[in-house]
Amino acid sequence: MIQTVQAHVEKNYLTEKQGVLSWFFSTDHKRIAILYTGSITAFFFLGGFFALLMRLNLLTPRDQLLSPETYNKMFTMHGIIMVWFS
């Protein structure tokens, strides 16, 4: 006797549609929440990386890591990203 085994995949907001575009153009609030969570986490780490550069620069006696102009850029990007993007 031949038996076919079919995996039962439950249909839900994660399995209903597949592919990158289905995520980009999704209007499902649960998918959008996941996209938000991923984005703010990524931005939080980017802002944290800029903070790390500032801190390392402040560890050195006379701006040995970043130029004053670059330090200001890191400061601005860190502040904006932390407040508005994460």
Ligand code: HEM
């Ligand atoms: C929720 C928002 C923010 C979070 C979670 C955050 C987090 C951090 C962290 C963890 C550091 C490293 C501190 C250290 O190693 O001593 C840091 C450094 C710094 N942050 Fe923020 N920050 C935020 C907003 C801002 C804003 C709005 C500004 C300015 C407009 C700012 C300016 C700075 C500066 C100048 C440093 C480097 C000074 C230092 O490391 O002592 N931050 N931030």
